Amino acid sequence: MTSTTTVMNSPLTGKSSASPPSFDGARSDSYLTHDRGLASWIFTLDHKRIGIMYLIGVMTAFLVGGVFALLIRTELFFPGRTLMDAQTYNQLFTLHGAIMVFLVIIPGIPAILGNFVLPMQLGAKDVAFPRLNLASFHLWVLGALFLVLSMVLSAADTGWTFYTPYSTTTSTAVIPATFGAFILGFSSIFTGLNFIVSIHKLRPPGMGWYRMPLFLWSLYATAIIQVLATPVLGITLLLLIAERLFQIGIFDPALGGDPVLYEHFFWFYSHPAVYIMIVPAFGVISEIIPAFSRKRIFGYKFIALSSLAIAVLGFFVWGHHMFTSGQSVLAGTLFSALTFLIAIPTAIKVFNWIATMYKGRIHLDTPMLYALAFLWVFTIGGLTGIFLGTMSIDVHLHDTYFVVAHFHYVMMGGSITAFLGGLHYWWPKMFGRTYDEKLARIATGVVFVGLNLTFFPQFILGARGMPRRYYDYLPEFTHLHQLSSVGAFILGAGFVMTAVYLIASLRRPINAAANPWGASTLEWTLPSPPPYYNFHEAPVVTAGPYDGYEDLIYVENLQGYVPRPKDGAEGGSGVPPEKRAEIANTSKPPGVREPGVNADGDQSDSATETQKPGEEA
Amino acid sequence: MSQTIVTPIGANAESEHLDAIHQENPHLAHHYDTPRHQYEAGKLGIWIFLVTEILFFAGLFCAYTIYRTERPEVFNWGHQFLDWRLGGLNTIILLTSSLTAAWAVRCAQIGYRRALIVNIVATIALAFGFLGIKYVEYSHKFHEGLLPGHHFAPSEEAWEIESFRAKHPHAADLAEALEAYQASREKAEKSGKAHHDAKAVEGQIAPVVPSRLRELLRNPEATQPLVDIGAIRNPEVEPQEGLLRPKYAHVFFSIYFFMTGLHGIHVIAGIIVWIWLLRRTIAGHFGPKFFGPIDFGALYWHLVDLIWIFLFPLLYLVS
Numbered sequence: 001m002t003s004t005t006t007v008m009n010s011p012l013t014g015k016s017s018a019s020p021p022s023f024d025g026a027r028s029d030s031y032l033t034h035d036r037g038l039a040s041w042i043f044t045l046d047h048k049r050i051g052i053m054y055l056i057g058v059m060t061a062f063l064v065g066g067v068f069a070l071l072i073r074t075e076l077f078f079p080g081r082t083l084m085d086a087q088t089y090n091q092l093f094t095l096h097g098a099i100m101v102f103l104v105i106i107p108g109i110p111a112i113l114g115n116f117v118l119p120m121q122l123g124a125k126d127v128a129f130p131r132l133n134l135a136s137f138h139l140w141v142l143g144a145l146f147l148v149l150s151m152v153l154s155a156a157d158t159g160w161t162f163y164t165p166y167s168t169t170t171s172t173a174v175i176p177a178t179f180g181a182f183i184l185g186f187s188s189i190f191t192g193l194n195f196i197v198s199i200h201k202l203r204p205p206g207m208g209w210y211r212m213p214l215f216l217w218s219l220y221a222t223a224i225i226q227v228l229a230t231p232v233l234g235i236t237l238l239l240l241i242a243e244r245l246f247q248i249g250i251f252d253p254a255l256g257g258d259p260v261l262y263e264h265f266f267w268f269y270s271h272p273a274v275y276i277m278i279v280p281a282f283g284v285i286s287e288i289i290p291a292f293s294r295k296r297i298f299g300y301k302f303i304a305l306s307s308l309a310i311a312v313l314g315f316f317v318w319g320h321h322m323f324t325s326g327q328s329v330l331a332g333t334l335f336s337a338l339t340f341l342i343a344i345p346t347a348i349k350v351f352n353w354i355a356t357m358y359k360g361r362i363h364l365d366t367p368m369l370y371a372l373a374f375l376w377v378f379t380i381g382g383l384t385g386i387f388l389g390t391m392s393i394d395v396h397l398h399d400t401y402f403v404v405a406h407f408h409y410v411m412m413g414g415s416i417t418a419f420l421g422g423l424h425y426w427w428p429k430m431f432g433r434t435y436d437e438k439l440a441r442i443a444t445g446v447v448f449v450g451l452n453l454t455f456f457p458q459f460i461l462g463a464r465g466m467p468r469r470y471y472d473y474l475p476e477f478t479h480l481h482q483l484s485s486v487g488a489f490i491l492g493a494g495f496v497m498t499a500v501y502l503i504a505s506l507r508r509p510i511n512a513a514a515n516p517w518g519a520s521t522l523e524w525t526l527p528s529p530p531p532y533y534n535f536h537e538a539p540v541v542t543a544g545p546y547d548g549y550e551d552l553i554y555v556e557n558l559q560g561y562v563p564r565p566k567d568g569a570e571g572g573s574g575v576p577p578e579k580r581a582e583i584a585n586t587s588k589p590p591g592v593r594e595p596g597v598n599a600d601g602d603q604s605d606s607a608t609e610t611q612k613p614g615e616e617a
Numbered sequence: 618m619s620q621t622i623v624t625p626i627g628a629n630a631e632s633e634h635l636d637a638i639h640q641e642n643p644h645l646a647h648h649y650d651t652p653r654h655q656y657e658a659g660k661l662g663i664w665i666f667l668v669t670e671i672l673f674f675a676g677l678f679c680a681y682t683i684y685r686t687e688r689p690e691v692f693n694w695g696h697q698f699l700d701w702r703l704g705g706l707n708t709i710i711l712l713t714s715s716l717t718a719a720w721a722v723r724c725a726q727i728g729y730r731r732a733l734i735v736n737i738v739a740t741i742a743l744a745f746g747f748l749g750i751k752y753v754e755y756s757h758k759f760h761e762g763l764l765p766g767h768h769f770a771p772s773e774e775a776w777e778i779e780s781f782r783a784k785h786p787h788a789a790d791l792a793e794a795l796e797a798y799q800a801s802r803e804k805a806e807k808s809g810k811a812h813h814d815a816k817a818v819e820g821q822i823a824p825v826v827p828s829r830l831r832e833l834l835r836n837p838e839a840t841q842p843l844v845d846i847g848a849i850r851n852p853e854v855e856p857q858e859g860l861l862r863p864k865y866a867h868v869f870f871s872i873y874f875f876m877t878g879l880h881g882i883h884v885i886a887g888i889i890v891w892i893w894l895l896r897r898t899i900a901g902h903f904g905p906k907f908f909g910p911i912d913f914g915a916l917y918w919h920l921v922d923l924i925w926i927f928l929f930p931l932l933y934l935v936s
Contacts, residue, residue, distance in 0.1 A: 247767030
């Protein structure tokens with residue numbers, strides 16, 4: 001598992017003698033400070049900066065979509081009119097859905113965390129096609145602008161699914177919205193293409209497929225779906241635009257077209273697309289759980305291959321969205337049975353995560369809290385998916401709040417929770433700063449409570465027959481709607497809190513260790529924040545991605561893990577780790593760590609401090 | 618220990634070696650070790666891109682299949698308006714341009730810069746030729762009112778087209794006879810109406826079905842082509858209905874314009890790519906050490922060609 005060589009975690013490396021000076025120079029020269037000025041960000045080819053720009057863009061969209069969600073929940077607080085008229089309400093839930101799906105969750109984990117982490121986990125300097133990567137981001141911005149244009153003109157009121165024939169006849173600005181989604185599709189395709197080629201061609205020496213971190217497996221499975229499904233959405237939306245512009249009669253029944261064909265085309269993309277949203281979340285969870293359980297992942301190959309299984313099976317289940325669209329009973333039965341199959345690889349993952357935690361030394365830091373929250377809410381979301389995949393039950397529950405609750409548990413509870421977990425996990429790596437751990441744990445609790453309070457009542461509403469997308473409702477639904485709305489505001493407060501302490505952390509001096517969690521994938525061997533070119537040479541991989549937690553020891557004044565020194569193997573050995581850390585500390589360039597501020601000042605506000613030293617033993 | 622171990626023994630020598638490779642190859646991006654590494658990544662990338670293109674068009678081929686299965690007569694009817702000679706010429710042009718594109722790749726690989734330029738220019742010229750012919754076809758259709766969907770207002774019916782007459786002379790005769798019969802019926806109806814005498818009209822019309830028309834209606838060679846294009850429903854039926862246009866005839870032109878239009882956009886994109894490659898060739902970027910972009914551009918061009926090879930029979934040669 002271990003190798004004979006010296007250098008591992010940069011704070012400790014006695015590297016100056018072993019590696020070219022340019023690398024040491026790069027350490028003070030992090031990707032954040034490598035170039036300055038706005039243009040150096042907007043036109044950068046660096047995957048890390050592109051990831052950060054996605055973070056800013058996607059979070060802005062998340063704020064807008066979230067405000068719309070709160071407006072919707074406020075309107076639904078009382079039956080009848082509360083805030084807005086019915087037309088505005090229709091436009092708001094359409095925008096909420098379109099923004100959250102196309103601008104936030106689909107690019108969320110792959111484009112933000114994937115872009116930032118993937119090349120580093122590969123030991124590479126960048127993704128395979130950096131220019132294409134930048135083009136993806138620019139297309140994302142362009143697509144977002146088209147959605148804004150639709151808002152300015154007269155926001156679409158069709159629902160995010162743009163079902164025909166309503167979408168071809170409504171007077172609202174459907175074309176800008178669908179064209180925006182079309183462009184965003186290409187952004188997603190190019191990201192997926194980039195990731196597939198990067199994973200095939202840029203793996204470092206020694207990293208076979210089964211030595212890849214599970215996050216990469218999940219991004220690979222996601223990329224396959226992005227590349228194979230998204231073009232179909234593209235052509236569908238183009239046909240829809242042509243239908244509106246030229247009345248071509250492909251989808252419009254008045255001209256001989258078939259609106260159910262639109263549904264087939266749309267769900268042929270959009271069902272696999274829900275796996276674009278959730279599979280990378282599985283990857284994040286697979287990274288967090290072993291690191292915070294201090295235990296090797298259980299069932300590595302099963303988790304890895306189940307991602308691919310989900311990606312493949314996901315292409316054959318789209319018909320379960322159309323049980324009530326006049327599909328034949330035979331087709332419905334087949335789609336129903338195929339839908340059940342998806343539960344198998346998904347459950348395999350959940351069981352393996354739980355088995356990983358079993359007898360592990362679990363550290364309840366914020367990322368792990370999010371991972372545990374994920375296990376809870378995703379299991380509810382996934383299980384209710386089985387209910388909905390059962391044809392006879394779906395006929396009753398179709399288009400009710402039960403569906404709304406199900407997919408919010410999966411998308412919001414699954415994808416966003418995992419995204420937040422991943423964001424907290426990689427935040428020190430991204431910016432070189434730690435956030436306020438105490439506040440972060442409280443915020444995690446607030447988000448978890450808000451999430452369940454918002455969406456659990458919606459299961460009951462749906463089961464009792466409350467249809468989705470309705471502006472008004474019967475008085476007996478009032479209490480459940482009010483519970484849901486209160487939950488939404490709690491959830492909103494949790495997100496605001498998260499944004500505040502994360503942004504506040506950026507004002508701190510750079511204080512994060514290279515490896516604050518003791519994870520053993522490659523990105524943690526780089527300093528925080530990483531240098532511009534990541535690795536000067538490709539690292540040589542000699543072990544699996546979750547091997548060797550026992551060889552990492554926690555150094556308190558570093559607030560991070562370093563490799564256990566090998567007796568006699570290194571020059572200058574015999575020095576105890578604490579001492580070595582101090583040496584490493586003081587010898588760091590001043591740009592990286594201000595002496596005096598770091599050690600004591602930062603330790604005091606870390607809530608993890610008390611439990612970590614125990615494991616040095 | 619964790620996954621990694623950086624800087625093995627001899628790393629300095631290794632890194633100097635890589636630096637030297639990078640200095641020798643100005644087009645080698647910093648994150649690749651060797652030109653071959655970069656080329657292989659590019660090749661995989663372009664193939665995946667081509668897969669997405671195929672899926673992009675697959676939606677249209679799927680729509681085509683569904684509508685053609687449901688309403689074959691619409692396609693039989695619509696394709697009469699397409700000139701297979703122009704389509705065939707365009708097929709030859711595109712195939713030739715694929716040849717010059719492939720030749721360009723070879724020239725780049727062996728470093729024949731002049732021949733590379735000639736081949737790229739030829740590819741661009743052929744692409745423009747393709748678009749020129751497409752322009753002639755499109756403007757003819759606009760002129761004839763053969764527009765998609767709602768805008769469809771043809772000035773000519775399928776059985777009036779010369780190529781249809783040449784192929785099915787008996788059917789054309791039948792169509793003519795039916796039209797004459799229809800005209801006489803309408804005339805009689807009008808005069809009957811003028812006299813406010815419905816009974817007289819009936820009496821006038823019924824016996825007038827000319828014997829030549831009856832004879833043609835018994836001849837399957839005459840009726841079958843008209844049934845195929847949906848112009849008559851059933852030869853057994855009395856000819857009172859006259860000639861029809863299939864109900865959703867406009868869907869053919871929706872599909873025709875959408876598919877060929879999208880293909881045309883890909884041709885234009887290809888021209889832009891080739892012009893960019895030409896500029897880089899003239900600047901002397903390509904040679905045996907670096908020819909990836911030419912190779913990838915040509916692969917894209919072959920796909921554009923391949924899609925046309927499917928479009929041509931599906932739209933022009935239906936029967």
